[in-house]
Each structure stands twice: as structure tokens, then as C-alpha cells.
Amino acid sequence: MALEDYRNDMMRCVRCSVCKFIPLSSLIKSWRFANGCPASAKYHFHSYSGGGKMIAALSLIDGRVDYSDALMDVVYKCSMCGACDLTCRLGTDMEPLQVLRELRSRVFREYKQLDEHTHIMNSIQNYDNVWMLPRSRRKNWSKGLEAKDLSTGKEKAEVLYFAGCTYSLDPNLQKVAQNTVKLMKQAGLDVGILGTKEKCCASPAFQIGNEALFEEYALSNIESFNALGVKKVVSSCAGCYGLFKTHYSLLGKEMNFEVVHAVECLDKLVREGRLEPTKKRPMRVTYHDPCHLGRLSETKIPSEGKEERVLGCLPVKDIPKAIGLNGIFDPPRNVIKSIPGIELLEMERAREYSWCCGSGGGVKSAFPDFALWSAEERLEEAKATGAEALVTCCPWCEKNLKDAVDSRGETFPVYDATDLLIQSL
Ligand code: SF4
Ligand code: SF4
Incomplete structure (x- = not known):
């Protein structure tokens, strides 16, 4: 749908500011951790909130404002975390996040992109990854794991493990992919990888507003996964997983495989007794829900933009949107709690109302100070629970939260759930 198709959503925004808070x-437990929107909490002006961006979008399509650096600032200082969308939809059938996405696509198509985002788009197009690294290095993380290489077509497997750009190529995070494959193999799963033929999921293109690049990569990935004949595609990256599940599935191309996040898969293996954590890890931890694994992985039936007038006056959308149906909230908590000795403490903002780490939506590359500020806020919230460590399930969250710890000269540990699981076996 085009930005204009959301005109009534934009018109109905009453500037109530509900979208700025949980x-x-x-659910609010304290004023300190009541904010839900990182952009409005950091920059204070209404225009940075979900509602503010709706009004900016309406002004743009009605010609009251033009493209400008100020508009770019409002549009891209936003982690596309979806917190505004969820809270607004508690009481309305409006779709702020769809408006934000269409606004970005419009700006990208008709105006310009930020230099930092151009760099990422060029990297995807030239290297099939977001890190400007040669394709030949994409397989290095799997050395010694003896995972089947499905890229040549000579070997077959039931499960494709999709590592994603960051777990494949960031030496500080590769251990998550390595541990996940080790655990799956230990539990007897038939796992293969795509090695040097694995391509970016194109989540950055989708988030930044480059629809054409997103579609090109998404369709190519679907075709490649279908051709492998795998039953499941498992990814440890919340970004890849969320995109496969909620947006690849909307492209109208048949997907002959199930999409699973690694932590869902590991949770199932623990519950079935195929992995048995026995070694004690006495520790109090808290869990950070990545946006793309939690609220943004909830599948929805998209609106077709049809509206009806109730009593000839109030416009109502054709299809009500579901909230809180199938986001991944319990599996990571189950895995953490399966480890003997671990006590899980919850932050004030948890599950679908989790505070974003600040890394998404192209923010980490274009506005690193904003990304760090959001992560520091999360760190404060984690420490306020009395936890000794933070656990998450996403490379971008792990990296950004660790950067926040480092920038403050602290030593608060940040783990992936697989780090703890593998140590307890
Ligand atoms: S987007 Fe929704 S919650 Fe936010 S100000 Fe507008 S109506 Fe209120
Ligand atoms: S997507 Fe997140 S950062 Fe962007 S306006 Fe909505 S709540 Fe704020």
C-alpha cells in the first residue's frame, strides 16, 4: 500500500501521546521506566514519536511540508521498534508502524538516503552482507563444526541453519552460531548451512525503506530455501527470523519450510529431554526481549485499506489487528530457567512492552549516540532488577548492549541464551 492509503490513520491521530509510553x-510500575518510545524519550519533541511522525507524513502528502534535513532527522531517528504501534493499537485500529514504513519508502524513493545507509545498501549489493566483507569469509565461522554444506546441492538436510551477516562475520559474535549448531547436532538434528552462498536477509534494506532491494533479496532467498528441500529454516538472529516470518510471508511466494528462531528450537530440545542442562550456574539474570523476536514477530493479517463508516460517520478498518498472538516471549525464558541455579528476574518493561536496545532501523549506523543512549537506558533497567547479568537472543541487541557497558567502563556481562545453555550441559 502507498502512504496515501493510510490517510485516515494519520487523520485520526489525536495526539494523545499514548504511543510514547507503555x-x-x-503496566507502568514506575515513572523512571514508563517510556516506551526511545525517539521521543531522547529528543522530547512530539514529532519524534509515532504520532508525531504520522502528522509529519500527513503534512508531506498534503504539501504543507517539503523534504528537508529536519524531516530526515525525524524519520530516521527511530529504531522502528514498533512500541508506538502496539500501544496505539490497544485502543484503535490504526497502524502507526505501517505509516512509518511507507514514509521511509517515500523518502528513500523520492528524496535521498543518509550516507551511512547508502554504505549498507552498497554492501548488500556488492557483497551480499552488511559488513563490506568478501563472500568467501561467510563460511569461516563454521570451521570444525562439520555441518553439512548444502550450497552445492550434493548434500541434503532437514534443517537449514541460517547464520545471518552478523553471526557469520563478526568475530565477537560468531560463537552464538557455532554453539547453536553444536547444540542442534548434539541433540541429533540433521543440520546444514549455506556457507559462502548464504545471502543477507535484507532486513536493513526493508527497515531503511529500500523496498526494491528488500524484494530482490527476499524472493531470491525464498527460492534458494525452497530448492534445498529443507523442512525448517532456523536462525539465531532476531532480525533475520522476524523478517522471514512476518514479511517474506507477505510477498505472495510459496514458502515450503517452517521458520524457527534458534531459541525456540533449543527450548523444544530441552523440553523433549534431548538436551539436559545439569551443571549449576548460580546467577541472577534478566532477559531483554529483542523487538524483532518479540512484538515484531507477531504475524498479522494485513489490512487491505478498506474502510466502513459506522453510523455514517466513524471510519473503521476492514480487518482488526491481532495483538500478542505468536511473538517469541516464552522460549528464551524457558531456556534460561532450565539451567540449574539460574534465577530469572523481569525488568519493568518486558515481553511485548520491552524497551528497544536502540540498534534497529538503521540507527546504529546513522546515529550511534542515540543507539548507545537507548542501550544505556536498558542497562539501567536491567541493573535495577538486582540481576548480575543480562541475557538476550539477537546479535544487534547483544552488540549494542555490550557497547553501552563498555562506554560506561563497566563490567556487567551480556550473554546470548545459548552461551549459558552450552555451559550447563
Ligand atoms: S499515534 Fe495513536 S497513540 Fe500516538 S498520538 Fe496518535 S492516536 Fe495517540
Ligand atoms: S518505532 Fe519505536 S522509536 Fe520509532 S516512533 Fe515508534 S516507538 Fe518511537
Whole structure:
């Protein structure tokens, strides 16, 4: 749909500011951790909130504002975390996040992109990854694991492990992919990888507004996964997983495989007794829900933009949107709690109302100070629980939260759930 198709959503935004906070009446536990929108909490002006961006979008399509650096600032100082969308939809059938996406696509197509984002788009196009690194290095993380290489077509497997750009190529994070494959193999799963033929999922292109690049990579990846004949595609990256599940599936191309996040797979293996954590890890931890694994992995039936007028006056959308149906909230908590000796403490903003780490939506590359600020806020919240460590399930969250720890000269540990699981076997 085009930005204009959301005109009524934009018109109906009443500037109530509900989208800046977690649900006021039911979930706020303290004023300190009541904010839900990192952009409005950091930059204070209404225009940085979900509602503010809706009004900016309406002004743009109606010609009251033109493209400018100020508009770019509002549009891209946003981690596309979806917190505004969830809280607004608690009481309305509006879709702020869809407006934000269409606004980015419009700006990208008709105006310009930020230099930092151009760099990422060029990297995807020239190297099939976001790190400007040669394709030949994409397989290095798997050395010694003896995972089947499915790229030549000579070997077959039931499960494709999709490592993603960051777990493949960031030496500080590769251990998550390595541990996941080790654990799956230990539990007896038939696992293969795509090695040097694995391509970026194109999540950065999708988030930044480059629809054409997203579609090109998404369709090519679907075709490649279908051709492998695998039953499941498992990824440890919340970004890849969320995109495969919620947006690849909307492209109208048949997907003959199930999409699973690694932590869902590991949770199932533990519950089936195929992995048995026995070694004690006495520790109090708290869990950070990555946006793309939690609220943004909830699948929805998209609106077709049809509206009806109730009593001839109030416009109502054709299809109500589901909230809280199938985001991945319990599996990581189950895995953590399966480890003997670990106590899991919850942050004030948890599950679908989790505070974003600040890394997504192209923010980490274009506005690193904003990304760090959001992660520092999360670190404060984690420490306020009395936890000794933070656990998450996403390379971008892990990296950004660790950067926040380092920038403050602290030593608060940040783990992936697989780090703890493998140590307890
Ligand atoms: S986007 Fe929704 S929650 Fe935010 S100000 Fe507008 S109506 Fe209120
Ligand atoms: S997507 Fe997240 S950062 Fe962007 S306006 Fe909505 S709540 Fe704020």
C-alpha cells in the first residue's frame, strides 16, 4: 500500500501521546521506566514519536511540508521498534508502524538516503552482507563444526541453519552460531548451512525503506530455501527470523519450510529431554526481549485499506489487528530457567512492552549516540532488577548492549541464551 492509503490513520491521530509510553493504566510500575518510545524519550519533541511522525507524513502528502534535513532527522531517528504501534493499537485500529514504513519508502524513493545507509545498501549489493566483507569469509565461522554444506546441492538436510551477516562475520559474535549448531547436532538434528552462498536477509534494506532491494533479496532467498528441500529454516538472529516470518510471508511466494528462531528450537530440545542442562550456574539474570523476536514477530493479517463508516460517520478498518498472538516471549525464558541455579528476574518493561536496545532501523549506523543512549537506558533497567547479568537472543541487541557497558567502563556481562545453555550441559 502507498502512504496515501493510510490517510485516515494519520487523520485520526489525536495526539494523545499514548504511543510514547507503555500502557499507562495496567503496566507502568514506575515513572523512571514508563517510556516506551526511545525517539521521543531522547529528543522530547512530539514529532519524534509515532504520532508525531504520522502528522509529519500527513503534512508531506498534503504539501504543507517539503523534504528537508529536519524531516530526515525525524524519520530516521527511530529504531522502528514498533512500541508506538502496539500501544496505539490497544485502543484503535490504526497502524502507526505501517505509516512509518511507507514514509521511509517515500523518502528513500523520492528524496535521498543518509550516507551511512547508502554504505549498507552498497554492501548488500556488492557483497551480499552488511559488513563490506568478501563472500568467501561467510563460511569461516563454521570451521570444525562439520555441518553439512548444502550450497552445492550434493548434500541434503532437514534443517537449514541460517547464520545471518552478523553471526557469520563478526568475530565477537560468531560463537552464538557455532554453539547453536553444536547444540542442534548434539541433540541429533540433521543440520546444514549455506556457507559462502548464504545471502543477507535484507532486513536493513526493508527497515531503511529500500523496498526494491528488500524484494530482490527476499524472493531470491525464498527460492534458494525452497530448492534445498529443507523442512525448517532456523536462525539465531532476531532480525533475520522476524523478517522471514512476518514479511517474506507477505510477498505472495510459496514458502515450503517452517521458520524457527534458534531459541525456540533449543527450548523444544530441552523440553523433549534431548538436551539436559545439569551443571549449576548460580546467577541472577534478566532477559531483554529483542523487538524483532518479540512484538515484531507477531504475524498479522494485513489490512487491505478498506474502510466502513459506522453510523455514517466513524471510519473503521476492514480487518482488526491481532495483538500478542505468536511473538517469541516464552522460549528464551524457558531456556534460561532450565539451567540449574539460574534465577530469572523481569525488568519493568518486558515481553511485548520491552524497551528497544536502540540498534534497529538503521540507527546504529546513522546515529550511534542515540543507539548507545537507548542501550544505556536498558542497562539501567536491567541493573535495577538486582540481576548480575543480562541475557538476550539477537546479535544487534547483544552488540549494542555490550557497547553501552563498555562506554560506561563497566563490567556487567551480556550473554546470548545459548552461551549459558552450552555451559550447563
Ligand atoms: S499515534 Fe495513536 S497513540 Fe500516538 S498520538 Fe496518535 S492516536 Fe495517540
Ligand atoms: S518505532 Fe519505536 S522509536 Fe520509532 S516512533 Fe515508534 S516507538 Fe518511537
